[in-house]
Amino acid sequence: MRKPFTPEIAYILGMWHGKKLPDGIGIASEEKGDHFLDLIRSYLHPVEKVTLYKGKYPVFYHNRLENYLKKLEKDRWHRFRYHNDYSAAYFAGLFDITGSIVDGTVLLQGDRMDELLLSQLGFYPTKKEGFLIPRKPQAFLKYIENWRDLSPKPSQD
Numbered sequence: 001m002r003k004p005f006t007p008e009i010a011y012i013l014g015m016w017h018g019k020k021l022p023d024g025i026g027i028a029s030e031e032k033g034d035h036f037l038d039l040i041r042s043y044l045h046p047v048e049k050v051t052l053y054k055g056k057y058p059v060f061y062h063n064r065l066e067n068y069l070k071k072l073e074k075d076r077w078h079r080f081r082y083h084n085d086y087s088a089a090y091f092a093g094l095f096d097i098t099g100s101i102v103d104g105t106v107l108l109q110g111d112r113m114d115e116l117l118l119s120q121l122g123f124y125p126t127k128k129e130g131f132l133i134p135r136k137p138q139a140f141l142k143y144i145e146n147w148r149d150l151s152p153k154p155s156q157d
Contacts, residue, residue: 003068007089008043010080011150012036013072014093018109024051025066026059029097033058035152040065042152076113081120085147091118091140092147106137 003009015036019027027036037058041047045065053059072079080087091108098109108114108125110132118125121143123134134140 003044005072005079005086006043007085007147008039008150009072010086010089011093011147012039012043013069014090014095015039015097016069016093017073017076018094018098021053021057021059023053024059024061025069026053026057027097028057030056032097038152039150076117080117083121083143087117087121088144089147089150092144092150095144096148096150101137101141104137106134106140107131108134 015027015032016025019029021028025040027033029036037047037050037060045062047060050058050060076090080090094110094114095106095108100107108131110118115125115127115132118132118134118140123136123140123143125132125134127133
């Protein structure tokens with residue numbers, strides 16, 4: 001799969017990393033599952049045969065695309081450790097699918113690599129009850145604001 005890496009793909013990767021299903025390409029979110037597939041359709045690859053995982057999450061199967069996303073996910077340290085649109089889009093996707101704001105505090109679900117990346121970017125997260133909490137919540141929200149709620153490209157029809 002030779003697709004140039006773009007911030008839109010970084011956003012898709014953030015969403016996929018946050019709530020990926022154990023089988024196929026899809027996310028464990030009833031509300032955003034179709035939106036995720038629309039983004040895949042717009043920025044990565046045509047989605048043909050969509051099935052429901054466990055009867056409620058839309059998913060499709062494409063080995064090359066799944067391996068491409070896994071490769072990008074494995075390579076996160078090299079791609080997202082700098083302040084740029086790529087890391088902002090990645091964390092916006094992760095926040096849109098797993099994050100929330102509670103009493104002015106940003107809560108984000110992520111793994112150890114996400115914690116290291118946030119530290120590298122200057123947000124220095126603390127970990128509490130399985131959530132990453134950036135110490136500078138307003139700066140973090142400002143950083144990802146341009147990439148929040150990414151929309152699919154308009155169709156060419």
